[in-house]
Amino acid sequence: MPKKMRGLFDEQDKMDRISKLGDPLERLNESIEWSLFRPLLNGVFAKEAKGPGGRPAFDYVMMFKILILQEYFGLSDEQLEFQITDRFSFMRFLGLGVYNKVPDSNTIWNFREQLSKEDSVKKLFAIFHKELTKQGMIINKGKIVDASIIDAPIQRNSKEENKELKDAKIPAAWQDNLQKLSHKDIDAKWVTKNGEDRFGYKNSIKVDSKKKFIDNYNVTDAATHDSVSVKPVLSKKDKGQPLYGDSAFCGGAFEAAVNKCGMINKVHEKGYRNNPLTEKQKQSNNRKSKIRARVEHIFGHLHQRVGKPIIRTIGMVRARVKIGLMNLTYNLCRFTYYKRSFTKTKCALN
Numbered sequence: 001m002p003k004k005m006r007g008l009f010d011e012q013d014k015m016d017r018i019s020k021l022g023d024p025l026e027r028l029n030e031s032i033e034w035s036l037f038r039p040l041l042n043g044v045f046a047k048e049a050k051g052p053g054g055r056p057a058f059d060y061v062m063m064f065k066i067l068i069l070q071e072y073f074g075l076s077d078e079q080l081e082f083q084i085t086d087r088f089s090f091m092r093f094l095g096l097g098v099y100n101k102v103p104d105s106n107t108i109w110n111f112r113e114q115l116s117k118e119d120s121v122k123k124l125f126a127i128f129h130k131e132l133t134k135q136g137m138i139i140n141k142g143k144i145v146d147a148s149i150i151d152a153p154i155q156r157n158s159k160e161e162n163k164e165l166k167d168a169k170i171p172a173a174w175q176d177n178l179q180k181l182s183h184k185d186i187d188a189k190w191v192t193k194n195g196e197d198r199f200g201y202k203n204s205i206k207v208d209s210k211k212k213f214i215d216n217y218n219v220t221d222a223a224t225h226d227s228v229s230v231k232p233v234l235s236k237k238d239k240g241q242p243l244y245g246d247s248a249f250c251g252g253a254f255e256a257a258v259n260k261c262g263m264i265n266k267v268h269e270k271g272y273r274n275n276p277l278t279e280k281q282k283q284s285n286n287r288k289s290k291i292r293a294r295v296e297h298i299f300g301h302l303h304q305r306v307g308k309p310i311i312r313t314i315g316m317v318r319a320r321v322k323i324g325l326m327n328l329t330y331n332l333c334r335f336t337y338y339k340r341s342f343t344k345t346k347c348a349l350n
Contacts, residue, residue, distance in 0.1 A: 011088075011098060018089050025069075025093040031336040034061050036127055044120050058103050062094050063111045064124075066103065069093065071322075071329040076312060077105035116317050121324035125217075128331055132213055137335065142209035143238055143263070145245040146295040147226040148302075150323055151310045152188040152200035187316035189223035198222055201311070201319045205327065206233040207295050209244065213334055214298065214327045219320045227254040234261045242266040244292040247285075268292070298330060 019026055041060035069090060070080050084090045085102045096102065103111075115121055132138050161171045165186060174181040190199050204218045204226065216233040226248040234243075239262030247270035258265045268285045271277040277285070302309050311322040 014088055015092060018092075023089050023092075025072075025089050027340055028072075028332065028336050029093055031339040032332055033131070034065065036131055037061060037064055037124055040120065040123055040127060044114060044118070057101075058107065058111075062096075063103065063108070065094055066108060067112055067115075067325055068329050068332065070108075071325045072333070074309070077108045080108060081105045112321060113318075116321045119320075121321050121328070125324055125328045125331075128328060128335075129213075129215070132331065132335065135335075137211055137213055137338065138208050138215065139210035140208065140238070140241060142242045142244065142266075142291065143215060144207045144209050144292055144295040145205070145230045145233065145243065145249060146207070146292075146299070147202050147204040147229055147248075148299045148309075149191065149193055149198045149222045150201050150203050150319075150326075151198060151308060152185055152314075152319070153310075153312060154199050155185055155188075157184075183314065185314045187221060187319070189221035191222040201316070201323065202226075202229050203323050203327070204229040204233060205295070205298070206230070207298060209242075209291055209294060211334070211338065212294050212297060213331050217324070217327050219316070219323045221316070227251055230254075231257050234258065234263070236261050238263050240264070244288055244295075246292060266291075301330060301333075302326065 038061050041064055045060050066080065066084070069075070069084070070077075073083070075083060081102065081104050084094065084096070091097065091100075115124075129138070157165070157171075161173075164171045170181070170186060174184060188200050190197060192198070200222045202220045202222050202224055204220065205214050206216045207213065208215045216235070218229055218232045220229040227250075230245070230249065231254070234257055242264040243258055243266055245267040247268040249267045250270045254267070255265060258267075266288050268288055269277060269281045271281075309326065311319055313319060313322055
């Protein structure tokens with residue numbers, strides 16, 4: 001059978017077919033005003049361009065979108081390079097054609113590394129949060145706090161090395177071997193959660209209770225207690241709003257922090273030995289659960305999309321970048337969901 005000749009419109013036909021099947025990246029692309037992020041990205045990378053090598057070859061917003069793709073699908077840098085090269089939907093999302101050059105894994109790593117400076121990802125998150133507020137997506141009728149462990153690659157250390165790390169000391173053998181030290185994560189910590197030993201970091205979030213957008217976040221090591229890791233996300237801007245959370249957040253110190261912000265404490269009450277919860281307290285907790293449980297949808301969304309979230313970077317600085325991008329990606333997807341729902345409702349009314 002003779003080989004079929006390549007047609008002039010084959011690529012477009014392929015794109016049309018992908019759209020017809022329902023491309024989530026196309027919906028994301030159409031919903032987000034990506035130019036919002038350009039001024040900050042230009043500012044971050046303009047400083048880098050003054051050094052050796054001149055300006056990078058790729059558009060900053062496109063590179064930022066590559067990192068969003070990475071979090072959306074849970075890909076490593078190497079997997080990401082392959083998938084962008086291989087998949088039409090990825091190329092369309094990034095504005096690339098078949099004959100355009102694709103950033104390699106080292107370029108992706110370097111771009112993300114530059115974002116670790118000056119807390120750039122937190123600033124990108126704030127830019128989109130401002131847009132969400134402008135679009136009426138942040139309702140400010142209540143907040144929910146919760147924390148989730150993000151796994152990191154387990155370190156194969158000796159008992160002596162682990163003991164020194166627990167005492168906040170860097171093992172002497174590592175100090176004399178910089179290459180080995182660069183591959184050791186001395187910031188991630190072990191913690192036992194629900195009978196399971198976990199190693200990594202903690203993503204503590206505050207959520208707007210109505211539309212379930214992440215309002216703020218904080219990154220700590222996994223061993224930091226939830227009530228401590230969540231404190232930095234509390235704000236006086238939320239004065240007068242109820243604050244919901246599970247019983248991990250009860251306690252005098254956390255209650256004082258809530259009161260200082262002027263929020264209404266709706267955190268679950270906790271029973272103790274010889275002092276169990278009364279029926280009235282149990283009923284109160286049940287009522288609170290109907291709102292507090294909404295935060296579980298966010299962590300469920302992350303698990304459903306990429307499985308158990310894991311970061312492959314080393315150190316707290318890079319963990320903040322990865323987890324911040326993860327939270328921002330969730331908000332972008334959540335906004336796309338509402339935008340699409342609004343469009344469908346509008347079409348139905350017409």
